[in-house]
Amino acid sequence: MNFLSPRLSDLQLITYNQQQKMIWHIAKRELYDNLNSLRFALATVLLLALMLTNAVVYLREHPARTQAYHNAAADAVKALEARSTSLYRLATEGPGGLHKIPSPLRFCAEGDEVFLPKHADGRNYIRDIANLTAVWRMGYPQETPSLHNIRPDFTTLDWAFIVSYVLSFVAILFTFDTISGELERGTLRLTLANSVPRHTVLIGKFLGAFISVNMPFAIAVLMNLLLISTSDAVQLNAGAWGRLGILYAIVILYASLFIALGLLISAAVRESGVSLVVLLLIWVSFVVFMPNTLASIGSRISVPIAYVEFWNQRIRLSDEARAAYQDKYGGSQTKPPVHVLGEYVSKEAEEHERYNEAYLKEQIMQGKRARAITRISPAAIVQRLFESFAGTGFERHLQFIENVQRYAREYREFVVDTDRADPASLHVVGIREGMSQKPVSPEAIPKFKDTLSLNRDFNTAATDLLLLVLFLVVLMSGAYLAFIRLEI
Numbered sequence: 016m017n018f019l020s021p022r023l024s025d026l027q028l029i030t031y032n033q034q035q036k037m038i039w040h041i042a043k044r045e046l047y048d049n050l051n052s053l054r055f056a057l058a059t060v061l062l063l064a065l066m067l068t069n070a071v072v073y074l075r076e077h078p079a080r081t082q083a084y085h086n087a088a089a090d091a092v093k094a095l096e097a098r099s100t101s102l103y104r105l106a107t108e109g110p111g112g113l114h115k116i117p118s119p120l121r122f123c124a125e126g127d128e129v130f131l132p133k134h135a136d137g138r139n140y141i142r143d144i145a146n147l148t149a150v151w152r153m154g155y156p157q158e159t160p161s162l163h164n165i166r167p168d169f170t171t172l173d174w175a176f177i178v179s180y181v182l183s184f185v186a187i188l189f190t191f192d193t194i195s196g197e198l199e200r201g202t203l204r205l206t207l208a209n210s211v212p213r214h215t216v217l218i219g220k221f222l223g224a225f226i227s228v229n230m231p232f233a234i235a236v237l238m239n240l241l242l243i244s245t246s247d248a249v250q251l252n253a254g255a256w257g258r259l260g261i262l263y264a265i266v267i268l269y270a271s272l273f274i275a276l277g278l279l280i281s282a283a284v285r286e287s288g289v290s291l292v293v294l295l296l297i298w299v300s301f302v303v304f305m306p307n308t309l310a311s312i313g314s315r316i317s318v319p320i321a322y323v324e325f326w327n328q329r330i331r332l333s334d335e336a337r338a339a340y341q342d343k344y345g346g347s348q349t350k351p352p353v354h355v356l357g358e359y360v361s362k363e364a365e366e367h368e369r370y371n372e373a374y375l376k377e378q379i380m381q382g383k384r385a386r387a388i389t390r391i392s393p394a395a396i397v398q399r400l401f402e403s404f405a406g407t408g409f410e411r412h413l414q415f416i417e418n419v420q421r422y423a424r425e426y427r428e429f430v431v432d433t434d435r436a437d438p439a440s441l442h443v444v445g446i447r448e449g450m451s452q453k454p455v456s457p458e459a460i461p462k463f464k465d466t467l468s469l470n471r472d473f474n475t476a477a478t479d480l481l482l483l484v485l486f487l488v489v490l491m492s493g494a495y496l497a498f499i500r501l502e503i
Contacts, residue, residue: 034212034215037211037215037219038215038218038219038222039219039222040219041206041215041216041219041220041222041223042219042220042222042223042226043223044219044223045193045219045220045222045223045224045227046223046226046227049189049223049224049227050227054185054188054189055189055227055231058185058188058189058228058231059230059231059234059235061181061185062177062181062182062185062231062232062234062235063231063234063235063238065172065177065181065235066177066235066236066238066239067235067238067239067242068172069122069172069173069174069177069239070122070238070239070242070243071242072122072172073121073122073243073249074242074243074246074248074249077117077119077121077122077248077249078248080117080121081117081248084114084115084116084117084133087112087114087134088114088116090112091110091111091112091113091114091463092462094111094112095110095111095457095460095462096457096460099454099455099456099457099460100454100455101452101454101455102430102433102434102450102451102452102453102455103446103447103450105430105455105460106150106151106430106434106444106445106450107139107148107149107150107151107445108138108139108151109137109138109139109151109152109426110137110138110151110422110423110426110463111136111137111138112134112135112136112137112138113134113135113136113137113419113422113463113465114133114134114463114465115132115133115134115412115415115465116465118405118406118407118411118467119249119250119251119252119255120251120255120258120259120262120404120405120406120407121173121405121406121407122173122174122239122243123173123174123175123259123262123401123404123405123407124173124174124175124398124401124402124405124407124408125171125173125175125407125408126171126175126398126402126405126407126408126409126411127408127409127412128407128408131408131409131412132155132156132412134156135153135154135155135156135415135416135419136153136154136155136156137151137152137153137154137419137423137426138151138154139151139152147356147359147360147446148360148445149333149360149363149364150360150361150363150364150444150445151364152364152367152368152371153368153371153372153419153420153423154371155371155375155416155419173401174262174401174405175397175398175401175402175405178266178269178270178397178401179269179302179393179394179397179398180302180303180394182228182232182266182269182270182273183269183270183273183298183302183393183394184298184302185228185231185232186224186228186270186273186274186276186277187273187276187277187291187294187295187298189224189227189228189274189277190224190273190274190276190277190278190281190294191277191280191281191287191290191291191294192281192287192290192291193220193224193277193278193281194220194278194281194282194498194501195281195282195284195285195286195287195289195290196281196287198285198501198503199285199286199287203216203503204503207503213498213499214495214499216498217278217494217495217498220278221271221274221275221278221491224274224277224278225270225271225274228270228274229266229267229270232266232270236263240259254469257469258404258405258406258469261404262400262401262404262405265397265400265401265404265480265483268480268483268484268487269393269397269483271487272393272483272486272487272490273298273393275487275490275491275493275494276294276297276490277294278491278494278498279490279493279494279497280293280294280297282494282497282498282501283497301391301392301393301394302392302393302394305389305391305392305394305395306389306392306394306395306398309388309389309391309392309395328370332363332366332367332370333363333367353441353443353446353448353449354441354443354449356443356445356446356449357443357444357445357446357449360445360446361444361445364445375416379413379416382409386399386409390479390482393483393486396479396482396483397483399476399479400476400479400480400483403472403475403476403479404472404476406467406472410472410475411467414467414468414471415465418463418464418465418466419463422461422463422464425461426461429459429460429461430444431444433451433455433459434450434451436451437451437452437453439451439452440452
């Protein structure tokens with residue numbers, strides 16, 4: 016009896032090694048044919064030109080963008096510290112402007128950064144309500160008040176655009192005749208006549224096309240990063256390089272998907288010309304047409320009220336608060352107690368902020384619907400993934416809003432706790448005579464810090480990553496079945 020663990024027999028091992036050699040032989044033959052073709056040269060030149068243009072534009076715009084952020088953040092901190100002379104000022108005037116830090120990887124995916132707000136405002140928008148200074152509230156101004164839709168943008172010359180449009184097109188050009196071309200020339204019959212398993216041929220062709228597609232893109236990426244990283248105006252830390260590694264893994268997955276699609280159509284259609292036409296139609300539908308069209312449709316579902324109407328309703332809320340106060344205390348000869356005044360201003364600010372957050376929630380839900388409906392397009396999925404890991408676009412803005420709301424709670428707790436620490440105070444926040452009169456140390460005031468969480472990015476991108484993998488598995492399975500059933 017053989018007590019050894021089961022293993023491949025010598026014959027099976029020899030057959031396995033022969034198949035491995037055959038796979039690499041086919042892959043090298045595909046690679047050699049592609050390297051000597053005009054399409055490889057054109058793809059290399061095109062990708063290199065686009066990547067260098069991307070780097071030059073980024074290096075021209077990023078320093079000014081970063082300097083503007085630092086200036087605005089420094090001014091906001093100075094203004095906040097200037098209000099530390101009075102806890103009452105901190106309670107009524109608020110923390111001021113809270114600014115979004117620009118991502119150093121904006122050259123990878125710009126997304127909707129042009130249209131999304133670069134800051135939030137924690138301030139007193141209404142100076143006088145019934146002879147009382149209103150308490151601050153959070154506001155989320157729009158970068159472009161005339162823009163009412165938050166929807167993906169697919170026309171910026173960044174990595175996401177180059178990958179989703181150009182690299183997918185290059186993958187089609189390298190694979191449309193991979194099988195149908197050999198079938199027309201009769202070389203496929205000679206290959207299969209040597210008792211080579213069909214899955215070995217398919218794997219070899221996939222690897223050859225994969226290397227052919229990724230080689231010019233890798234060269235373009237290296238030149239892009241070399242130009243950016245050697246500039247004194249850009250500082251890429253370890254976290255940024257880690258995110259770049261994740262983005263390149265997404266590129267590999269996306270390119271593999273279109274290579275698998277090319278193999279599928281090339282195996283299912285016996286003529287190279289027909290294969291190219293079918294692939295171009297699929298490419299136009301899923302890469303060009305669907306992302307923009309479906310996003311536009313999705314963004315018009317349950318559109319929030321216009322920005323002007325939003326402001327008018329905010330004014331009406333303040334007018335209603337004034338009227339309620341006037342009806343109750345307007346005819347009184349004596350001033351209401353301090354705690355009554357404090358309850359009034361606090362309630363008015365809470366109602367105002369609830370309305371602001373409700374409007375913000377409508378905009379966020381509109382943006383999420385616009386993105387959810389585009390998930391049938393791999394190009395839209397890649398756009399979302401690039402935005403998530405590059406720290407830009409809609410998902411980045413949601414993190415910024417979370418940071419703002421977390422800081423707003425921290426700031427309010429600081430004001431309340433500081434006031435409670437003074438035994439001489441009446442502990443009525445929002446009323447001058449009801450709060451502590453002691454000055455506050457500027458260093459003690461919490462400062463806003465905008466941060467990014469890679470774990471949150473992974474959680475957000477998990478569904479999209481799984482969808483890309485599912486697309487790849489389905490297309491590779493289809494290519495295998497089509498090739499197995501192909502009659503030579």
